[in-house]
Amino acid sequence: MTNGALHPADPLAAAVSITATERPLSDDMLRRMDGYWRAANYLSVGQIYLRSNPMLDEPLAIKHVKARLLGHWGTTPGLNMLYVHLNRVIVERELDMIAIIGPGHGGPGLVANTYLEGSYTERYPAIERSRGGMDRLFRQFSWPGGIPSHVAPETPGSIHEGGELGYSLAHAFGAVFDNPDVIVACVVGDGEAETGALATSWHSNKFLNPARDGAVLPILHLNGFKIANPTVLARIGRDELTDLLRGYGYEPHFVEGDVPADVHQLLAATLDTVLDRIAAIQSAARTDGEVGARPRWPMIVLRTPKGWTGPKVVDGKPVEGTWRAHQVPIADFNDPEHLRQLEAWLRSYRPDELFDEGGKFREEFAALAPTGHRRMGSNPHANGGELMKPLSLPDFRDYAVVQSEPGAVKAAATATLGGYLRDVMALNADAANFRLFGPDETASNRLQAVYEVTGKAWMAETEANDTDLSCDGRVMEVLSEHLCQGWLEGYLLTGRHGLFSCYEAFVHIVDSMFNQHAKWLKVTRTIPWRKPIASLNYLLTSHVWRQDHNGLSHQDPGFLDHVASKKADVVRIYLPPDANCLLSVADHCLRSRNYVNVIVAGKQPEANWLSIDDAVRHCTAGAGVWEWASDEGEPDVVMACAGDVPTLETMAAVMLLRDYVPDIRIRVVNVVDLMVLQPQSEHPHGLDERAFDALFTTDKPVIFAFHGYPALIHKLTYRRTNHHNIHVRGYKDEGTTTTPFDMVVLNDLDRYRLALDAIERIPRLRDRLPDETARYWALIERHKLHVYEEGDDLPEIRDWQWRR
Template sequence: MPGEEIDRANPQALASLIPDAVLELSIKLQTLKLEDADLKGLELFRRASNYIAAAMIFLSDNAYLERDLTFDDIKPRLLGHWGTCPGLTLVYAHLNYLTRKNNLDTIYVVGPGHGAPAILASLWLEGSLERFYPQYTQNKQGLHNLITGFSTPHGFPSHINAETPGAIHEGGELGYALSVSFGAVMDNPDLIVACIVGDGEAETGPTAAAWHAAKYIDPAESGAVIPIVHVNGFKISERTIYGCMDDKEMDLDLATSFQWALDEIHKIQKAARSGKPIMKPRWPVLIMRTPKGWSGPKIVDGEYVEGSFHAHQVPLMAAKSNKDQLADLQKWLLSYKPSDLFTELGSPVDAISNIIPLENEKKLGQRAESYKKHETLNLPDWQKFGVEKGGEESCMKTIGNFLDQALVDNPKSLRIFSPDELVSNKLDAVLRHTGRNFQWDEFSHAQGGRVIEILSEHTCQGFLQGYTLTGRTGIFPSYESFLGIIHTMMVQYSKFNKMARETNWRANISSINYLETSTWTRQEHNGFSHQNPSFIGAVLNLKPDAARVYFPPDANTFLSTIAHCLRSKNYVNLMVGSKQPQPVFLSVEEADKHCQAGASVWKFASTDEGLNPDVVLVGIGSELTFEVVTAAAILRRKCPSLRVRVVNVTDLMILESATQHPHSLSDDEFASLFTPDKPIFFNYHGYSNEIRGLLFGRPNLERVSIGCYKEEGSTTTPFDMMLRNGVSRYHICEAAIKGGARVNEKVALDMVSLLAEVKHQVVKVQEYIMATGKDPEGTFDIPKFPGTVFEEGKKGSSGSGSKEDGFFVN
């Protein structure tokens, strides 16, 4: 107790200061004995793997070192990262042993992805490379192919990627290994993921947040992660924070520590699965220290290498031209005693094979979860959740009802990963039959739950990736402005998935699905900081066979879109929509056809159902489309001689030049929808360069003008946001009149007076907003279109009846 004196000569008093788990581990360290054969097998596995890893970096021939090295044996370009490899092979050897001893289902996630030589070497030793790549057989020719082909155009790259058996994480961008690991064990109750986090990676913000991930794991329904912080003391050229700590090392300690960690996990899981869950369980974490570049050259050219940052990449860069370094390389490789590691045929000796799991499906490189598992969702019929055409409904509230049922129907294969924004985004219907899976709270503890909310976009993305890459489906809803936080993380995932699609032994996986809501158009209350549609461009920059961007204009089209995205495979799906009530322009049947086509003429809002238009007005985005439709209604009254066609685009990718994207419209289809030669005005939710880039290569682009987000508007009113960014109904009317005047003499005759009236209305509305702090009455009423379901016009979410007064609103 505080203030009490401790008798340090009294062992029992000292023991009272030591946590029970530490005492238990200490006792095991003293009592657990590994068989001599197991210790020998672990040692030989490490030596063999380190030998192969080092040889992969340097050798273009003489893979078994059966003669003295010559300069011709050295690759012309020395690529790879040696420093982390010895630690990775140490863990790999012990995971094999732990898995075989306990009959585990284990995946190895490697944060230091540049340690590919260590992982590839270990995969060859266990026979996993041979299973997927016949050229890497467990004999002399196979090892020669692996060593000499590494980091060449015909071999493996120097980084772990989707071509690496067993990999579900690339590690190219540091910080995400831990969250990916926790995503992988969700709804996989028997799976253990050993995640090695480099001490450099441990300094990143995403890793710091991911240490809390265990608090979202219900041990009754999910597996467990064994995090291993690999402390080797240095990054590329500087010490690490963890590198200044003390520790223990080597085979006996690590084997005992792994077994202790596994036993602790089993205790926690047994308690939860027997109905007596432990409140706030203490999940194990291992800290492992090895010298940077352990077992490599000690000193090169008078500088210490092993145990310093000089070991990070290639320790002997001049081995192809410097005879002293060539001699040092030979001495280094011979120190592993390769003659003790391989048989005459070149395969690993039995002592190594004896610590590797016997069954292929138990080997780290052949776990089904890592490459061939995909659970197809049982989705409800989205049309049953449709809403009535002509009314108003929030897209998010509508799809929330659909997702609620989808979660009920898929209790172990569908999850939502969200920052603390689910209710704010009007998706709270998903909580009707499930809850938030947060295990550190007495009210949700041991309740499971399909929803994970943590205010770290990086961790949400990591969970999503791990969950998806092990065969399930996830959804990531977020405020539009903050999805950019995980921009590069999404790109890294897309690169991994691209390579996976080009790797014939990997199965298809579910798409990752982003719901982008709380968009800039309705973030006038939060201010300028909450207005940022740039994530759209990030997705557009992906490979065409990966990127999908959707702008459903109303609740029914959003239902159709999300049902499609949840069924799709291998894509990055971005769905952009509003959480505020919006007009329902299309019936369920119309929405289905509209989404299948990706775009269509909205005949109800067009002049003469869109025939022979003078100008084409295109809406992309729910609020932007509302302004287009409203502008079309105003133009019917104020400029009846102007013939207008209204088009809505819901699948952005159809605009891309023909043959550039699988969804692209042909030039004939494009002309059919937008006319061959009439002026077109795009009212677009994102940035104008995105539309220009998509349209590049289409004919007659000089007729195109674009309204878009222009980084304007802070805390103001919803309609003032439209005005400030030039996408309001008035700006659309102006563009339509100018465009129509080019081809219609009657419009040209009245153009000056019409434009003057439009500009006058803009000034009047802005003055009203500045004076009152609100939008004019009726601003968001549903526009009137005689002869349609919209003939009467209905009260909008922020109005009290449509008015044809001086404000020229509707």
């Protein structure tokens, strides 16, 4: 076994060679740490297999074994060894450290270790450190009404649902931004390392400022196999792997072996070396007061056998060190030999040496763990709501668009929001608890006002023509939606606040990450000791209706459907129709807790419909009648809309209808909070039946212009009284590179189509339908001829202005 594979000229080479030969653990410390490791392994195996007889007081029988064997063993012994070694350095160095465990299938190990350190029992008093508590600990694992097999929200000390498809390293870096005293030990599984999200996450070190941020210690855990195949990074050779990791900007330190005593010593020495290096990097940056060249941060590559210390052979087939150790190495207990093997495996950890007669972990081993909040299972950074401080927010009314009449002024909604976010940044600069995240689109999305108070975080090389780059920047831009989302999640989960700005079509890249975070929030709502965190806020802009220049590849509003399918107590969707409504919605979302808020707003100058006071009232209600655009009394038709461009087209359709049919009675209803459309029984924002019917009537036609796919409105309203009269126009996957108005024409969302829809559905106007249909097609033909000839929309479309 050797440690490190550095180039001979590297200044760290000498230190690494010492690490390879040092044995920093005394014989007594080695004995106790190995005992702690064996105890964690014993508890891990017990969780997977046993429903009773936790101390093996009687010979193991089939009645003691769970009927359904669920869980994963393969990665667990390596994680258990890392945990006890991290405990040692936390105690000796008084570190503020949390662990993020990428291999999701190490759940039993993290539960075991938090149980051994006492933090588990503090959160779950029924799982006391005794024989009875151990029995309940084992039985609850992967058991109905119990706990999941992953490192989940139920696990104290976790901010990361293990097995999340490659997000561990992004979460780790997000956790240490603006957290100068925190170190995150991030274990990256070698299967996880094959994902695109994880491969990108290595580049997070180009954004980490050692003067003001904490540190991430990546630990690449190579046990060689995924579920049924070898892993790439375990099969490319030491030199190639070293070159890869050095190319990412890290200094890899290798710990390899299968003899526990040797691995203990080498891992202890290596941890001392890398933590000394981290301390030196931070000290240099913080003492000098300025950051020089980007440091090469250390990391560890831990190579141990998959399923280490487990059965070596089962049914004549090798298990330890193979893919067969991944999940449950011994199954099918109809075979008496399997029961004998399981008992021998459990007894190989010598539990009677580790636990006293009452089932309590013996003090000589238990004393190795940190105490209080230094225990990784009790660190408050892993329960970020305990640390969260509210944002200092400016009065959003100060940024309002001022107008004399509805629609008289045009404003770019996101540019207006940019001024507000600039001052949010400024007000919270000292607290360092707010960041803006986005994939190279902050300026594109018209939020560049934030650069007036902060730059873009950047620790890589700079050139003379670069703009707004800063090692102290608090805007996080990297062309990876995965990385932006992962950073933000880690930042939120450790008690801070943020906003993710993204092109609407490409937010789908993080669909699975949104899923996991929404599930995390759902579960934590039922865990009393998990404190609420700041909401995950999305601002989706450069949206489908104003991506006419980029074409179909940039046109997709379907994230709304994805979000709306989740639990109602977690998700919120907002479609502000103008700049003032966007200000009101954004302020509300930044103040909220434990939600995923999705805001969709355009970046192009559009009509501003409401004064700021009217906008606040409208957004608070979530939907309402625009009286100034509506006729008194019972309407012939309800013209409803949700989204900025659908609102524009609806208002233009209203004007057309009044020109076509002077005695028509129209009610205009605008929806900001999409979830008000659901019944109250389905969503807490839902309008009750009387309120909904008061807006949309019980029997009149409703022409609903919607930002996204029409089916979503039907899904939300199908139980409403007047649903059979609701006719929805929205996006139907007809897009190309064309003019803004032609985009809505292609999807039948244009003002002419909406006006014709209304006439078709008002019974007293049916005799006019042939003439109005002819007029519609003449207008569409005129439009098409003009845009293909001139490359721009008709003047009356381009220069349209609302009038009553």
